[in-house]
Amino acid sequence: MSQIALVTLVVTDYDEAIAFYRDSLGFELVEDSDRGDGSRWVVVRPRGGKAGSGLLLARAKDEAQRASVGAQTGGRVGFFLHTEDFAGDHARMRAAGVRFLEEPRHEVYGSVAVFEDLYGNRWDLLQPA
DSSP states (O other): OOOOOEEEEEESOHHHHHHIIIIISOEEEEEEEEOSSSOEEEEEEETTOOTTOEEEEEEOOSHHHHHHTTOTTTTSEEEEEEOSOHHHHHHHHHHTTOEESSOOEEETTEEEEEEEOTTOOEEEEEEEO
């Protein structure tokens, strides 16, 4: 085994999730295929990200899955988005309406700020030291 290829993120709507990850975070849409049963196979990843890795955006199918939208990691930061231009990406994301929960801070491990995606999942924008 050499890598984790995809991580599923449960969403309420494919198109709004694609728009957020593509337009607000700057991800690329890698695949959007109709599965024939009303569901789609939707994969996004950071632009220039490693081929074969990304997020599988999966629409919630029942009440239990809908209840997990935005809380898949119990309120903790569950996703870590690395950047080589922290200040530039932070400014671009803020301008695109991304909600940051704190001001940028500089730790021994790098520059970081916590933000929420459109469902409330917490992410670190992180430029490692």
